[in-house]
Amino acid sequence: MKGLLIAVVFLTLSGVATAPAAGAGRYPEPDFESGYVIPTATTPAPNAPSWEYLHLVVLAAVLAVTALLVLKVRYRAGVYILMIVSLAYFGFWRQGCICPVGSQQNVILGISDSSYTVPIFVIGFFFLPLVTAVFFGRVFCGAVCPLGAVQDVVALRPVRIPEWLEHALRMVPYVILSLMVLFVATGAGFIVCRYDPFIAFFRLSGSAFMVTVGAVFLIAGIFVARPYCRFLCPYAVLLSWGSRLSWLHATITPDECVKCRLCENACPFGAIQKPTPERIAEPRERGVKRLALLSLLLPLIVAAGMVAGWYAGTPLSRAHKTVYTAEQVYMEEAGLTDQTTLESEAFAAAGRPAADLYEDAEQVRGRFRRGGALAGAFLGVVFGMKMLSLSIYRQRDDYEINKAWCLSCARCFNYCPREQARRSGPREQDE
Amino acid sequence: MKNDDKKTKARRRFLAGGLGAAALGALAQGSTAGRRADRPVWQLDPYLCSQCGRCATECVLKPSAVKCVHAYAMCGYCELCFGYFLPGARSLDESAENQTCPTGAIRRRFIEEPYFEYVIDEPLCIGCAKCVTGCNTFGNGSLFLQVRHDRCLNCNECAIAAVCPADAFVRVSASRPYIFKGENDSTSGGLS
Numbered sequence: 001m002k003g004l005l006i007a008v009v010f011l012t013l014s015g016v017a018t019a020p021a022a023g024a025g026r027y028p029e030p031d032f033e034s035g036y037v038i039p040t041a042t043t044p045a046p047n048a049p050s051w052e053y054l055h056l057v058v059l060a061a062v063l064a065v066t067a068l069l070v071l072k073v074r075y076r077a078g079v080y081i082l083m084i085v086s087l088a089y090f091g092f093w094r095q096g097c098i099c100p101v102g103s104q105q106n107v108i109l110g111i112s113d114s115s116y117t118v119p120i121f122v123i124g125f126f127f128l129p130l131v132t133a134v135f136f137g138r139v140f141c142g143a144v145c146p147l148g149a150v151q152d153v154v155a156l157r158p159v160r161i162p163e164w165l166e167h168a169l170r171m172v173p174y175v176i177l178s179l180m181v182l183f184v185a186t187g188a189g190f191i192v193c194r195y196d197p198f199i200a201f202f203r204l205s206g207s208a209f210m211v212t213v214g215a216v217f218l219i220a221g222i223f224v225a226r227p228y229c230r231f232l233c234p235y236a237v238l239l240s241w242g243s244r245l246s247w248l249h250a251t252i253t254p255d256e257c258v259k260c261r262l263c264e265n266a267c268p269f270g271a272i273q274k275p276t277p278e279r280i281a282e283p284r285e286r287g288v289k290r291l292a293l294l295s296l297l298l299p300l301i302v303a304a305g306m307v308a309g310w311y312a313g314t315p316l317s318r319a320h321k322t323v324y325t326a327e328q329v330y331m332e333e334a335g336l337t338d339q340t341t342l343e344s345e346a347f348a349a350a351g352r353p354a355a356d357l358y359e360d361a362e363q364v365r366g367r368f369r370r371g372g373a374l375a376g377a378f379l380g381v382v383f384g385m386k387m388l389s390l391s392i393y394r395q396r397d398d399y400e401i402n403k404a405w406c407l408s409c410a411r412c413f414n415y416c417p418r419e420q421a422r423r424s425g426p427r428e429q430d431e
Numbered sequence: 432m433k434n435d436d437k438k439t440k441a442r443r444r445f446l447a448g449g450l451g452a453a454a455l456g457a458l459a460q461g462s463t464a465g466r467r468a469d470r471p472v473w474q475l476d477p478y479l480c481s482q483c484g485r486c487a488t489e490c491v492l493k494p495s496a497v498k499c500v501h502a503y504a505m506c507g508y509c510e511l512c513f514g515y516f517l518p519g520a521r522s523l524d525e526s527a528e529n530q531t532c533p534t535g536a537i538r539r540r541f542i543e544e545p546y547f548e549y550v551i552d553e554p555l556c557i558g559c560a561k562c563v564t565g566c567n568t569f570g571n572g573s574l575f576l577q578v579r580h581d582r583c584l585n586c587n588e589c590a591i592a593a594v595c596p597a598d599a600f601v602r603v604s605a606s607r608p609y610i611f612k613g614e615n616d617s618t619s620g621g622l623s
Contacts, residue, residue, distance in 0.1 A: 026571050027507030034543040038503045043609050044581035049470045095584055102587040119470050190588035203584065206491055346481040346596035
């Protein structure tokens, strides 16, 4: 009986309810006689910004100490301890955001979207590791980055990857970097944050998919040392550019290379370059011909990249909310599907004409095509330069660190007999 | 050796130039950042929210940092609250099968005839917006979702914002981190 009554009340009310949009004032504010005071909802404040500046100061301090440990003290155990401290602080305690890898996207968004202003500490997080790399190499990777640290800890049985494969896979970060810029600049979101494989571990919470991906990376990381850093990380591209030019950089030997080959297998990241064998006399003509061919090929590769990027733009644009909503709404209107999605329902509820949405989607597609062409051109340049640099012979007499690839982890120092001599040197003098 | 020296010098000059440009850029950005809002935090605009339910499932926190908030000043204090009771509830009492809230996070308290106060028990709330739908459809719309900043990790990209079908998530200034419905607009957030 009572149920019937409620049902009737609901039915009459639902007729009334469709009229006002937000529903405000549908029922009058009550007049309380019992002296009841209407409470207000609480508004707990976010963390004070001063915390972010503290994190920035810690970042600067850890970078400085790492640089000192790698370049001056040359002490792997110290670097390792510092790495664990960074992992605990930036990873597990701070739980990730914002990190220098992600901050790249904020900087791009600050440039591409005038309504977004990059907070100053985010700029700090972006620039500090880069500036450090320009002076001292990638010390950020060595002991500061929590993403690197969590992989470094599990790198127990690293295998050597064939050189050709290493060179090929090291091209992937450039692709990720281009995609990252493309997605941020077109308003499709921060893909590097979205697909961060390790943040779920730091937060001990995350989607099942990303936890699985993270676990796969960590298991693979036992054998392939730091796979994310080497073959995916987009920030590593910028850092390697900085490190190439670095003012001071870690060296395997403290003074001179005796070519003892002891360090040959020291680096789990393939960043130690062997001395080049005696040069096989190549006819000068052949070298010139190859160079000329490659430099002729370079504009062609860039052009091909642009075309490929332009055509990849349209499918890539489906990752943008406006585009996939528009496609769904179009399918529904054309009667191609009876299934609605949350997006199309929300769009219908907002009451905008579908033509507006189609136009917005077309604009986004255009942005993706133009951005895709630019990204393709960039990748063409990178690929062409890589071919050029591989084809040019450079004389190398000693075992040397590849500055672009070196993560400044200080592992190789111990392998060097000159280093052992340096350490025991003063003690012998005492005796 | 001479060649090396030259190279080093050129490199330093290049570096100095690059660093100078970078620092200038950072300063330019920083000065505008200083004038404008401080740190951005995530918030959802309750007027755009379509109550899709993703706030409950997509947040990196379990349970979600998005919770239902009650703007008491907008509330009608109805006995038959459509945020509280399921349509077709068998009886208007506190038993769980009559409530819209799947976790029983809405508490109701008798004030005086015929008024009831509804309070969100925040630790129980999962941000599913079922009560919000009820309150918006048949009531005053005084129940709505908000990102609670004592819980939110403020991810660089909010996982809910990335999939919010109504594009209700926005970055707001940390000094005005809430967008409240109703009359108490003095506490309301960054959108104007």
